[in-house]
Structures are given as C-alpha cells and as structure tokens.
Amino acid sequence: MPAPADHVARLRLIRSDNIGPVTYFQLLARFGSAQAAIDAIPDLAARGGGRAPRLASKAEIEREIERVAKLGARHLFLGQGAYPLLLAELETAPPALIVKGDIALLDRPAVAIVGARNASAAACRFARQLALALGEAGSVVVSGLARGIDSAAHDGALDSGTIAVIAGGIDIVYPPENEARQRAIAERGLLVAEQPPGVEPRARHFPYRNRIIAGLTHGTVVVEAAPKSGSLITARLAAEAGREVMAVPGSPLDPRAQGCNHLIREGATLVQTAEDVLEAISPSRIRPFRQRELDYAAPGPSADADEAARRALANLLGPTPVPVDELVRQSALSPATVQTVLLELELAGRLERHAGGKVSAP
Amino acid sequence: MPAPADHVARLRLIRSDNIGPVTYFQLLARFGSAQAAIDAIPDLAARGGGRAPRLASKAEIEREIERVAKLGARHLFLGQGAYPLLLAELETAPPALIVKGDIALLDRPAVAIVGARNASAAACRFARQLALALGEAGSVVVSGLARGIDSAAHDGALDSGTIAVIAGGIDIVYPPENEARQRAIAERGLLVAEQPPGVEPRARHFPYRNRIIAGLTHGTVVVEAAPKSGSLITARLAAEAGREVMAVPGSPLDPRAQGCNHLIREGATLVQTAEDVLEAISPSRIRPFRQRELDYAAPGPSADADEAARRALANLLGPTPVPVDELVRQSALSPATVQTVLLELELAGRLERHAGGKVSAP
Numbered sequence: 268m269p270a271p272a273d274h275v276a277r278l279r280l281i282r283s284d285n286i287g288p289v290t291y292f293q294l295l296a297r298f299g300s301a302q303a304a305i306d307a308i309p310d311l312a313a314r315g316g317g318r319a320p321r322l323a324s325k326a327e328i329e330r331e332i333e334r335v336a337k338l339g340a341r342h343l344f345l346g347q348g349a350y351p352l353l354l355a356e357l358e359t360a361p362p363a364l365i366v367k368g369d370i371a372l373l374d375r376p377a378v379a380i381v382g383a384r385n386a387s388a389a390a391c392r393f394a395r396q397l398a399l400a401l402g403e404a405g406s407v408v409v410s411g412l413a414r415g416i417d418s419a420a421h422d423g424a425l426d427s428g429t430i431a432v433i434a435g436g437i438d439i440v441y442p443p444e445n446e447a448r449q450r451a452i453a454e455r456g457l458l459v460a461e462q463p464p465g466v467e468p469r470a471r472h473f474p475y476r477n478r479i480i481a482g483l484t485h486g487t488v489v490v491e492a493a494p495k496s497g498s499l500i501t502a503r504l505a506a507e508a509g510r511e512v513m514a515v516p517g518s519p520l521d522p523r524a525q526g527c528n529h530l531i532r533e534g535a536t537l538v539q540t541a542e543d544v545l546e547a548i549s550p551s552r553i554r555p556f557r558q559r560e561l562d563y564a565a566p567g568p569s570a571d572a573d574e575a576a577r578r579a580l581a582n583l584l585g586p587t588p589v590p591v592d593e594l595v596r597q598s599a600l601s602p603a604t605v606q607t608v609l610l611e612l613e614l615a616g617r618l619e620r621h622a623g624g625k626v627s628a629p
Numbered sequence: 630m631p632a633p634a635d636h637v638a639r640l641r642l643i644r645s646d647n648i649g650p651v652t653y654f655q656l657l658a659r660f661g662s663a664q665a666a667i668d669a670i671p672d673l674a675a676r677g678g679g680r681a682p683r684l685a686s687k688a689e690i691e692r693e694i695e696r697v698a699k700l701g702a703r704h705l706f707l708g709q710g711a712y713p714l715l716l717a718e719l720e721t722a723p724p725a726l727i728v729k730g731d732i733a734l735l736d737r738p739a740v741a742i743v744g745a746r747n748a749s750a751a752a753c754r755f756a757r758q759l760a761l762a763l764g765e766a767g768s769v770v771v772s773g774l775a776r777g778i779d780s781a782a783h784d785g786a787l788d789s790g791t792i793a794v795i796a797g798g799i800d801i802v803y804p805p806e807n808e809a810r811q812r813a814i815a816e817r818g819l820l821v822a823e824q825p826p827g828v829e830p831r832a833r834h835f836p837y838r839n840r841i842i843a844g845l846t847h848g849t850v851v852v853e854a855a856p857k858s859g860s861l862i863t864a865r866l867a868a869e870a871g872r873e874v875m876a877v878p879g880s881p882l883d884p885r886a887q888g889c890n891h892l893i894r895e896g897a898t899l900v901q902t903a904e905d906v907l908e909a910i911s912p913s914r915i916r917p918f919r920q921r922e923l924d925y926a927a928p929g930p931s932a933d934a935d936e937a938a939r940r941a942l943a944n945l946l947g948p949t950p951v952p953v954d955e956l957v958r959q960s961a962l963s964p965a966t967v968q969t970v971l972l973e974l975e976l977a978g979r980l981e982r983h984a985g986g987k988v989s990a991p
Contacts (some may be wrong), residue, residue: 389882518886519755528878531899
C-alpha cells in the first residue's frame with residue numbers, strides 16, 4: 268500500500284533543515300496543506316532574500332516510511348488520528364512522531380518521572396515504587412529511558428503501562444545496557460521517537476526529547492537531580508507548557524537533592540507519595556485542553572509584505588534573540604505582515620527561532 | 630528597694646488560676662491598672678455567678694520577686710521597658726517574663742531553630758552550622774533548650790547570641806544533661822521563663838513555651854520533626870502570629886523528615902542554607918510591628934450587661950469551644966457586652982479560653 272501523499276509531503280517538510288515545528292505549523296496554517304506549502308516555498312524563500320531550503324525527496328521519505336513499517340512502528344502526524352492531544356498543545360509540538368507499541372497508552376492520563384542518571388540506589392528504588400503505585404492508580408508513566416531514575420520508573424510501570432521517549436531513532440538502542448528494557452517497552456508499552464530511524468542520539472536531541480516527555484504528561488516528577496541537569500530542563504518545559512511540576516525533596520546535605528530542593532523553592536509541588544502526585548494532577552486541577560486548530564482546512568489569512576517591510580525587519584534582527592512581539596512594536600507593521608516576513612526570512616536561512624517565541628539572525 | 634506596687638499587683642493577677650493572658654490584657658485595658666482590676670474582680674465574679682478567683686497574696690509575690698533577684702534574674706512586664714515588642718504582638722503574650730542574661734539580645738533580629746529531640750547526628754550538625762551562620766550574619770538564634778536540634782542550635786549560636794526559652798522556672802534545669810548548657814546561656818546569652826522560679830516543667834507548659842519561641846522571632850526554622858511533634862506546634866504558632874515558617878527538607882524515605890516535608894507541602898519555605906533563611910525574613914518581607922496599645926493609661930469603654938445577657942451567653946456556652954464572634958452573632962448582643970459577660974464568667978470560673986479566640990464552658 269503506497270503511503271498517503273499528504274504524509275509524504277508532511278515528512279518532506281519536516282525533514283528539511285530550515286523548517287522547525289513552529290514554521291511547519293505556520294506553513295500548514297497558511298497554505299492549507301503540506302503540498303501547497305512545498306509549492307510555495309521557492310517563492311517565499313526568494314522574497315526572504317535567499318535560496319529555498321533543500322527538502323527531503325519523495326524517494327527518501329518513501330524509504331523512511333517503508334523502514335518504519337519494517338521496524339513494526341508507525342508515524343503519527345500532528346493533528347491527525349492517534350497523535351496525543353496533550354502534546355499537540357505545545358507550540359513546538361513535533362509535526363510527526365514515530366511510535367512502536369501500544370498506542371492506546373497515549374489516551375490515558377500520564378505522569379512523567381525523570382531524574383539523575385547517577386542517582387542513589389535508594390532514589391532508584393523510590394522511583395520504581397512511585398511508578399508502580401501510579402500505574403496501579405491508572406496513570407501511564409512516561410520517561411526518557413536513560414540510566415538511573417528513568418530506567419527505574421519504566422521498570423516500575425512496565426506491567427501497568429509505560430511510554431519511553433528516546434532521543435535517537437526508534438531502532439537505536441541507547442544507552443547500550445538498556446537494550447532488553449527498550450525491547451520490552453516496545454512490546455508491552457510504547458516507544459516514541461521524533462528522529463527518523465537510524466539517527467544516533469546527539470547532545471542537541473536530548474532537550475527535544477525532554478519537551479516530548481513534558482508535553483505528553485499532566486505533570487513531571489523529578490527524583491534526584493543535579494543543578495543544571497536535563498531533568499530540570501524537562502521540569503522547566505513542563506512549567507512552560509502549564510503542566511504540574513513536582514519534585515521529591517532530599518536532605519540539604521545530599522548534593523543529589525539540590526536540584527529538586529531548588530525546584531521546590533521555586534514553586535514545584537513537594538511530593539513524597541503517589542497520592543501526593545495524584546492530588547497535584549487531579550482532574551479538578553487540570554485546565555481543559557487548549558484545542559489547537561489542527562485540520563488546516565481553511566488557509567489562514569496571508570498578508571502581503573512589501574520590500575520596505577522586509578528590509579525593516581531584516582535590520583531589526585541581530586544575533587540576540589528578541590520576542591516577535593517586540594519586532595511588531597518596533598517595526599510598526601501588522602502582526603500578520605511580520606509573521607509573513609519572518610517565515611520568508613527563515614525559509615531563506617536568514618532567521619533562527621528560539622525558545623519562548625524569540626527570533627534572531629542566524 | 631521594695632518592688633514597685635504596680636509590679637506586685639500585675640504578678641498577683643498573673644499568678645491567679647483563672648486569669649490567662651487574654652483576660653489579663655482585657656482587665657488592664659478596662660480598668661487602667663492591675664490594682665484597679667484587682668479591686669473590681671470580686672464584683673465581676675459575683676456578676677458572673679461564681680466566687681472570685683484566689684489571687685496570689687502580696688507576700689507571695691514579694692517572695693517571688695526576691696527569689697528572682699537572688700537568682701540574678703529579673704521580670705519583664707508586657708508593654709513596659711525591655712519587654713520584646715515582637716512577642717508583645719501576640720494576643721496571648723505572657724503578661725510577665727523572667728529573664729536572666731543579656732537582655733540586649735531581645736532587641737536584635739531573631740530566628741527560631743527547633744526540631745526533634747531524637748534527631749539524626751547529621752541533622753544536629755546541620756542545625757549547629759545553620760545557627761553559626763545565622764549568628765555570623767547578625768541574627769539571634771532562639772530555641773527551647775531541649776535535647777537534639779534545640780541544643781545544637783544553641784551551641785552554634787552561643788558566641789554570637791542565643792536565647793533559650795524554658796518550660797519550667799528559671800532555676801530549674803531540664804533536661805538534666807543540659808545543666809552546663811543552660812548555665813552557659815544564662816551567662817553569655819539569655820534565658821527566658823514564663824513560670825515562676827521553682828516550677829518543674831510539665832507537659833502543658835511546653836506549648837506555652839513554644840508560643841514564646843515563635844513570638845520572639847521573625848521566623849521559625851524546623852529541622853527534622855516527626856509528624857504531630859512539638860516543633861510543628863511551634864511552626865503553627867509562628868504561622869498564626871504572621872511569622873515566617875521555614876523547614877529543612879529530607880528524603881521521603883527518612884521518617885524523621887516527614888514533619889518538615891509536610892510543612893513545606895503546606896506552604897512553609899524550604900530552606901537549605903542561612904542565606905535562604907535570611908532571604909525569607911529579610912526586612913523587606915517583614916511587615917511593620919502592629920503596635921498594641923500597651924500603656925493602659927485610659928480605661929477602655931465598659932459595657933454594662935444585664936441579667937438577661939448573662940443568662941443568654943451562659944446558655945450558649947457548651948463543652949465545645951466556639952469563636953467569640955459566633956456568640957456575638959447568636960446572642961445578638963453588642964461585642965462589648967459579650968466581652969464583659971465573658972470576662973465575668975471567666976473570673977467566676979465558668980468559662981475557659983482556647984486557642985484562636987474560642988471559649989467554652991469548663
């Protein structure tokens with residue numbers, strides 16, 4: 268069965284170098300379909316003063332789709348079918364996921380448990396028991412399949428339901444000692460990857476992975492984390508997404524407790540038991556989904572920009588990321604015009620997008 | 630030098646059985662002086678339908694004053710001289726304190742450090758170092774001279790300034806192994822007692838002692854505390870007095886951390902260092918003193934109550950403590966009339982006062 272043309276077109280956009288999730292979303296919103304966006308890109312990039320980004324070829328994408336199928340996995344596309352609604356809320360939601368296992372887990376309430384790779388044995392045991400208790404209470408436990416706390420959390424929830432989000436391709440085992448665990452989760456839980464098969468995880472992939480962990484869940488529990496660790500990034504992303512941030516405290520004399528204690532000082536909920544976690548994410552405390560417009564049926568309004576607007580915005584951009592709002596204010600252009608020009612500049616390789624809706628010159 | 634007559638009269642009131650701090654304050658506010666209150670008591674009690682409480686005799690009080698002087702201690706009276714203003718804010722401020730040592734310590738910013746008697750060695754070391762660092766930063770450290778955390782806190786602040794509030798008389802050593810520590814604090818710090826000399830500490834004295842610890846300080850730090858422990862009572866009293874409540878976290882696996890973790894969940898500030906404590910009680914966060922009217926120069930308005938009002942209120946009182954406001958509402962009498970009748974009933978032994986301004990039949 269050939270892959271649907273729309274999926275091929277979507278993946279061609281996603282796998283290009285210059286098109287991140289925000290731009291992808293804007294292109295689909297503006298042009299109504301991935302194919303229409305692809306057709307418009309050369310013209311947009313030219314107006315942005317650069318060359319169009321190289322898109323992945325149809326053949327390349329058809330090979331990816333075939334490979335994913337051979338691995339027993341499948342794609343999920345933002346705004347379609349089984350793609351998780353909670354994750355779709357993120358401004359930076361991945362346009363496509365590759366998943367292997369029981370996708371029904373995506374429909375259940377979920378909690379993330381993350382923490383240090385070099386956690387204490389006591390903390391790992393605590394994480395496993397917390398995951399077990401949350402699983403018994405009906406929650407899916409989401410983590411990152413790293414050593415330490417992540418692995419312990421997956422182990423505790425393997426029988427009740429666990430989702431592992433990995434930084435590399437769905438077929439790449441990392442860390443090596445987690446091979447059996449990764450296989451078990453693909454068979455009995457759900458394995459989730461954003462990168463295409465074959466991609467080895469690199470440092471930059473881990474924060475991307477962390478946003479998916481935060482985005483898939485109603486809240487994130489941090490168990491033992493050093494200051495400035497990846498677990499704290501996940502916690503920050505969860506907070507930015509309006510999800511509950513929870514942390515397990517420890518003695519001030521224990522350096523491994525510093526990250527969690529700091530989170531609690533900053534306002535994270537102190538949790539000691541599964542009951543504490545369930546109370547924090549109880550339905551009464553969870554705001555309703557912010558349903559994004561995901562069907563793209565009607566193309567959004569497009570604003571034509573003139574050469575003067577392009578020059579003004581290109582001049583306002585420097586190496587320091589600034590909020591788009593600030594550009595609207597300083598340029599005195601309409602928000603729609605600014606978005607149009609930024610899209611053109613980005614496709615021309617003359618703009619970078621940053622966290623929190625900021626942009627800069629590359 | 631004979632003791633001032635006003636001090637003798639005040640102590641005669643204070644040392645009676647039926648007159649607690651709230652009643653004492655109301656009597657002085659209403660009659661303008663302790664002696665005038667003493668003169669009025671038989672009549673008030675008769676109207677309340679009972680016999681006047683036995684007041685301590687002049688001779689008895691003169692012996693107390695003499696004994697306090699011999700012990701090298703002195704009385705401080707609420708609203709006079711060196712009596713600490715922060716403590717005077719409490720609705721239940723002790724009408725008199727007996728102090729021995731350096732009363733200048735009462736004028737400096739102060740923090741309470743309290744915790745478990747059977748604390749871990751690590752927690753005691755932590756408390757000592759926290760007290761040392763707070764002392765170096767200029768804070769006086771207040772505690773209750775109990776075993777464990779209290780003793781460690783006093784030790785850490787002995788050089789910089791520490792105040793020990795004890796549950797029994799100023800001359801009673803408790804616990805026995807703290808004899809040298811208690812003597813050292815009386816010589817180099819300040820020892821504070823509410824009970825007259827010779828009184829052995831009993832269970833009911835400890836919560837009274839705890840309110841003084843909370844009342845003398847801008848905030849209370851709890852280091853290791855079991856659920857339902859005395860340290861948590863101190864924390865609650867601190868919160869009720871509008872003071873900062875701080876707690877040192879611990880692992881959920883450590884039973885001795887449960888009380889502190891619970892406090893943090895309830896809103897206490899998580900502290901790990903002296904800097905955290907100082908930040909929490911920084912001048913910018915401390916509200917101005919609520920200066921109570923303490924000179925009693927002008928007697929307050931007195932409302933005459935008739936027999937019907939007395940009967941109505943006596944009928945409304947049962948064994949379950951109710952707020953005075955509730956009595957005002959249900960009786961439809963004026964607040965001043967209700968206060969007058971309650972004062973009469975109390976002096977007649979027909980009313981008990983409870984925490985939070987509640988009253989009941991005895």
